Amino acid sequence: MNRVKVLIIGSGPAGYTxxxxxxxxxxxxxxxxxxxxxxxxxxxxxxxxxxxxxxxVLGPELMDLFxxxxxxxxxxxxxxxxxxxxxxxxxxxVEVEGDMWEAESVILATGASSKWLGLPNETKLRxxxxxxxxxxxxxxxxxxxxxxxxxxxxxxEEASFLxxxxxxxxxxxxxxxxxxxxxxxxxxxxxxxxxxxxxxAVEDILGDGKVTSxxxxxxxxxxxxxxxxxxxxxxxxxxxxxxxxxxxxxxxEKGYLVLKRHSMTSVEGVFAAGDVHDIRYRQAITAAGAGCxxxxxxxxxxxxxxxxxxxAVPAAPRRA
Numbered sequence: 001m002n003r004v005k006v007l008i009i010g011s012g013p014a015g016y017t018x019x020x021x022x023x024x025x026x027x028x029x030x031x032x033x034x035x036x037x038x039x040x041x042x043x044x045x046x047x048x049x050x051x052x053x054x055x056x057v058l059g060p061e062l063m064d065l066f067x068x069x070x071x072x073x074x075x076x077x078x079x080x081x082x083x084x085x086x087x088x089x090x091x092x093x094v095e096v097e098g099d100m101w102e103a104e105s106v107i108l109a110t111g112a113s114s115k116w117l118g119l120p121n122e123t124k125l126r127x128x129x130x131x132x133x134x135x136x137x138x139x140x141x142x143x144x145x146x147x148x149x150x151x152x153x154x155x156x157e158e159a160s161f162l163x164x165x166x167x168x169x170x171x172x173x174x175x176x177x178x179x180x181x182x183x184x185x186x187x188x189x190x191x192x193x194x195x196x197x198x199x200x201a202v203e204d205i206l207g208d209g210k211v212t213s214x215x216x217x218x219x220x221x222x223x224x225x226x227x228x229x230x231x232x233x234x235x236x237x238x239x240x241x242x243x244x245x246x247x248x249x250x251x252x253e254k255g256y257l258v259l260k261r262h263s264m265t266s267v268e269g270v271f272a273a274g275d276v277h278d279i280r281y282r283q284a285i286t287a288a289g290a291g292c293x294x295x296x297x298x299x300x301x302x303x304x305x306x307x308x309x310x311x312a313v314p315a316a317p318r319r320a
Contacts, residue, residue: 004030006298007094007103009082010241012039013284014274015109016066017291018298022107023073025299030103031070031077032096038063039111040275041284044127048139050284062284087248087267104305105269105298108249108257109291110241112275112282116234117149121205129211129231134158135283137233143167144230147214149202151175155235156184162233163193170195170229172202174219197227205232240276254279263294264301271298 006022008015011033022029041047044059053062071077084095091102114132116122122130131137138161146166148159151173159169171188176198178185188194197216203224204215213226240256250258250266257265257277265272273294274287 001100001102003091003102003104004028005104005302006030006107006295007032007092007101007105008107008109009085009094010034010039010109010111010274010276011037011067011077012041012063012109012111012274012287013066014111014276014287014291014294015039015107016063016070017288018107018109018273018295019070019075019077019291020066020073021292021295022298023070023075025295026074027295027299027302029075029295030101031075032082032094033067033077033079034081034110035079037077037079038067039287040114044136046140047136047284049136066288082244085244085248087270090269092269105271105302107271107273107291107294107298108242108245108265108276109273109287109294110276111287112238112240112256114234115237115239117202117236119202119204121207122234125205125207125211125232128209129207130205130234131231132234133282134161134233134235137231138162138165141165141231145228146170146231146233147172147202147227147229148233148235149173150235150237151178151180152235152237153180153184154237156180156188158233158235159188159194160184160191163191166193168193168195170197170227172197172200172214172216174201175199202232238275238279238282242276263290263297269298269301269305271301 005027006029008031019029019031041059046056048056080097086093094101142165145168148171162169199220200216203217206213213228216227217224257272263271271294273290
């Protein structure tokens with residue numbers, strides 16, 4: 001059976017950064033990147049808010065650079081899916097499409113997935129006017145008219161943020177009242193740049209190469225209209241990719257990993273990094289930082305297992 005010191009499940013900024021730091025610590029990490037590796041940035045066209053790229057960078061290009069840097073220091077990367085885990089004993093066991101691996105420590109970096117409307121053109125126009133992240137893409141829509149879909153706190157936050165750039169923001173909501181907190185609702189309803197279309201569902205997103213309008217259906221009158229817009233921000237929530245870990249580590253009510261000490265999960269030796277536990281920020285830069293923390297915590301924890309007295313040793317110096 002194959003055995004490694006550090007096994008990282010998931011890629012993206014968190015997984016690759018964890019691999020980079022673990023590899024530079026001579027821990028020879030194994031990354032199970034998944035069949036669809038690279039995380040949500042693989043679906044992003046231009047990334048302008050990641051430090052070090054003043055002209056911006058394509059999401060897939062950025063992830064390719066992350067991967068190459070991790071590999072440069074000795075990380076082994078397998079583009080397959082984890083099919084089963086066992087954290088009930090050490091070494092931990094991770095099954096990868098029929099192959100079994102043992103690991104002295106594990107870093108979970110499987111991320112979270114945006115919930116989408118499930119419309120045919122939604123996928124086709126993603127990155128060309130369809131987005132799920134105002135912080136990531138809002139600046140591309142200066143003086144444009146935008147639509148935000150949703151009625152919770154996320155939708156309120158997205159709409160409010162987008163008014164910094166857009167000339168007009170329309171919130172489309174299926175009900176006649178928001179689910180968001182009262183203070184968030186008040187902030188939105190008082191904003192002169194925000195309009196709300198109640199009792200309405202988005203039936204399609206239209207455009208050839210870029211978004212030009214949405215097809216709206218009023219759920220009470222059944223009337224269908226085309227509504228002009230330059231972009232659609234879907235804000236109906238995120239779902240952490242934690243189903244495979246559900247009975248093995250503690251999760252919160254929304255399915256996000258719960259951290260007990262620093263980046264440690266409820267299982268000693270199993271760490272978490274990125275959107276798989278981060279319900280607040282969900283940015284590439286914060287995920288990368290979390291990957292760094294998880295790798296350094298794993299390194300320190302492994303030292304403690306080999307040398308119990310290591311607990312009294314100061315934290316390892318920064319590896320800039």
